[in-house]
Amino acid sequence: MNLLKGQKVDITKGTSLSTLRLQFGWTFTKPGMSIDAACFMLSNQSLCERDEDFIFYGNPLSQDGAVSHLPLHGADKEAIQIVLPKIPERTAKIAFSVTIHEGEKLGYTMKDAGSLYVRMLNGDNGQELFRFDYGSDLTKETAVVAGELYKHQGEWKFNAIGSGFHGGLAALCTSFSLEIEEDAEPEAAAAMEAVSPLAPIDLRKKIVQMALEKKQLTSVMARVGLVLDITGSMHALYKNGTVQEVVERILAVACKFDDNGALDVWVYDNDFSRLPPATENNFDRYVQKHVMNNKDIHKLGRNNEPPVMMDVIRKYTVEEDSPLPVFLVFINDGGVVKPIKKVIIDSAVQPIFWQFVGIGNSDFEVLKQLDTMEGRLVDNANFIHIKDIASISDEQLYHLLLNEFPVWLKEAANKRIIRK
Structure with a gap:
């Protein structure tokens, strides 16, 4: 109207x-x-x-x-x-x-x-x-x-x-x-x-806090990670600041979940890189400094998710084994390769919850099947599709991101994957 x-x-x-x-x-x-x-x-x-x-x-x-x-x-x-x-x-x-x-x-x-x-x-x-x-x-x-x-x-x-x-x-x-x-x-x-x-990150922490209160997660501690697609189709979103905004938005979640306030970050195409953690002290121009201006980062290739997913698992279960659960946000703007199914199934016994976020207009055929994927001890992954992540409010984004995490926490605790 x-x-x-x-x-x-x-x-x-x-x-x-x-x-x-x-x-x-x-x-x-x-x-x-x-x-x-x-x-x-x-x-x-x-x-x-x-x-x-x-x-x-x-x-x-x-x-x-x-x-x-x-x-x-x-x-x-x-x-x-x-x-x-x-x-x-x-x-x-x-x-x-x-x-x-x-x-x-x-x-x-x-x-x-x-x-x-x-x-x-x-x-x-x-x-x-x-x-x-x-x-x-x-x-x-x-x-x-x-x-x-x-x-x-x-x-x-x-x-x-x-x-x-x-x-x-x-x-x-x-x-x-x-x-x-x-x-x-x-x-x-x-x-x-x-x-x-309030600085934007402070405002976002307040909005995250409200989301945690609604979902009864205020007492939960978790490690938070972010995996970012850096294939060719993502180039415009890196240039226009959308990816930097994503880092800042997820950093606010890490600040509320993790006592050290650090967000672990990976980028991937057909290769992957583990970046320095994003914090409140270094998040300004984080993407420009650590990705776009970093010649060692492989960029704009084709997508291949299993290697970066295996590195995520290695970090949280071998290098930094901890009783704390992991909330892992995975940003992707196109189809993922089918072998990710095996990685997700195999990692169902690990304290990692995979929250996939599909952006753009792709079909996301594989990711849409996560909820019906069989052979897992618990349902350890969720998929949400947000066509334009830059236009969705922080309140809406945090509601969607945290919607399935409480269910997994309960099931993982019952199966002794994480501590109650």
């Missing part, structure tokens, strides 16, 4: 919707221009009564966990995710904005931007609920209130606003009663001294 400016639509009436994602997109006509999305949690008087209720890249998670700001890497540039049951009673509205970074200072205005839109998605299943294209009537403005989520008679509705502001983020903050210092840069001042900005 495409909304018109000023149109209001029901969001929760007659549904069991619990999580929303508003995904924002735009284009530029001038180089060096930057736009940011944000939101304000407002009272009945349309006032942002606390500094920490302004959610943006510098304060990406509300204190109640209801609202989070997420970067995206695709046509949709940024997202605001809302967990409706967590919204506090004092919040009657949430206003969504986009602003040009230092627009007044650099001389950019909304006439230099194009294709402004916001899409609302069902955060539970990714279904698009509506799209609102706006901004064609804007000229010298440097900020826009794109829309507003508001409560009416106990249900949430959305108002498509699309109204421009002069004065950028500073003007928006003032309009919602947030005080900023006159001589401060708008984006820096908006952070507010009362807000403790």
